[in-house]
Each structure stands twice: as structure tokens, then as C-alpha cells.
């Protein structure tokens with residue numbers, strides 16, 4: 001496998017969920033071999049991803065308020081760097097994060113591969129969310145900000161996706177990227193058991209450095225970074241943990257405890273393995 005950041009040959013590291021995880025000894029990037037990318041996105045982001053638990057969501061629509069708050073926090077964060085303008089939200093799902101951005105003064109649209117969940121954004125929230133993938137998206141519109149919240153780790157072909165993102169970003173425009181940090185303490189403690197090693201839905205594992213190396217050849221420069229605060233609802237947190245811990249003793253204990261925890265209360269996402277970076281187009 002070739003590294004999608006520096007083009008060197010990657011070495012197989014370990015097998016996870018029947019997929020090999022590869023590491024680049026030159027730049028440190030890690031990717032999974034998920035086979036033929038054609039049809040990959042449609043297969044992964046089936047309705048099951050949003051409602052079936054496992055690596056995805058136990059009930060995506062139940063996360064509505066938390067995701068909207070997440071969008072509002074980013075809407076306010078972006079205002080430290082620029083006046084509110086237009087956004088394009090990649091992987092918009094049911095439109096909740098986009099709605100949060102709109103709540104804080106932004107306007108815009110998004111794209112989402114899953115038909116049913118994008119239909120929710122259109123019919124329930126009256127948002128402009130196209131059904132499709134960024135890699136084959138085309139518009140004459142240009143946006144002040146392209147937001148990719150927990151999205152870049154899922155692109156089978158990183159450069160193709162970012163090429164389109166670059167084309168639709170206006171002069172001096174921005175990219176806001178949030179993804180998982182494989183250099184975080186939680187990733188290092190858990191090693192290959194880190195819960196974000198969940199191919200085939202997650203294909204890439206970044207650090208702030210490898211993300212910067214990916215983005216810079218597109219003419220974007222980092223102007224800010226940090227760690228997001230994030231909340232999950234109780235049902236999602238427990239479903240995710242059960243999936244990660246599987247049939248282990250903590251997993252079985254949790255399955256029992258899970259029945260006692262109210263499903264709709266927000267729980268803080270404590271893992272601390274997410275980071276965000278803001279980049280600005282230089283040319």
C-alpha cells in the first residue's frame with residue numbers, strides 16, 4: 001500500500017476487523033486496506049451505520065441537540081477568525097451540525113452519502129444537503145469555509161476528496177477539520193485496541209503533524225488548532241463502548257450497567273482523542 005500523504009510504501013502493522021492497518025515509516029501516517037474504493041462509501045454509510053450501533057450510531061437522530069450544539073460551538077469558534085459567511089459541510093448527515101452553524105450566523109449547504117439521513121436534513125430541517133460524495137461533487141458556488149467534522153478519516157481517496165474541497169473554497173477561504181489523534185494519550189494506552197481503529201468505516205489515522213502534511217500541498221496553512229469538547233447521549237456512549245469492549249469482562253459488566261443508565265442523558269466524551277485544525281487558503 002502507498003502512503004496517501006508522502007507516497008512511500010507502507011508496512012503492515014496489525015489486523016483489525018479483518019482489515020490490515022498499515023503504517024508509513026517515513027511520515028507516520030496510518031491507513032487501512034479496505035480493498036476497492038468503488039462502492040465503499042455506499043456500503044459503509046448504509047442506514048445500518050446511523051441506526052445499527054457498532055462502529056456507527058445506535059440512533060443518530062437522538063443525537064440531534066448535542067450535534068447542533070457542536071455546530072454552534074464551531075460557529076462561534078470560526079467567528080474568532082472571520083465574519084460569518086458561507087459554509088459547505090462535508091458528511092452533513094441529518095444536517096444537525098450545519099443547523100448549529102446556521103444558528104450562529106452562517107449560511108450554507110452540505111453533502112451526505114446516505115439517502116435517508118440526507119433526506120431528513122432536507123425535509124425536517126429544510127436544509128440544502130445533497131445526497132452524494134465529495135469526490136464527485138460539482139458546483140460553481142465557492143464557500144468561505146468547508147467544514148469536515150470527523151470526515152477526513154473516512155475518505156478512501158484523500159487527495160481526490162481534498163482536491164474538490166479546494167476547488168469549492170473561495171480565495172482566502174478556510175477549512176475546519178476535526179478528526180481523531182492517534183498520538184493522543186488514549187490512543188497510545190490502548191494501542192491496537194484503540195476504539196477508533198474501526199475499519200472499514202475509518203480508513204485513516206492522523207496526528208496534527210500528518211494532517212498538516214496532507215493539507216499543505218493544497219495551498220492551505222494552519223492558523224489555529226485545539227481539542228473540541230463533545231457530548232454523546234447515554235445510549236450512544238454505551239453502545240460504542242460495548243462494541244469496543246466486545247465480550248471482554250469490562251464489556252459484559254458494562255452491558256449490565258448500561259441497563260441502569262438513562263439513555264437520553266448527555267455524557268461527556270472523555271477520550272480526548274479528537275482535535276480540530278483550522279487552515280486558510282494561501283493562493
Ligand SMILES: [Zn+2]
Nearest residue numbers: 003006024027
Ligand atoms: Zn507517509
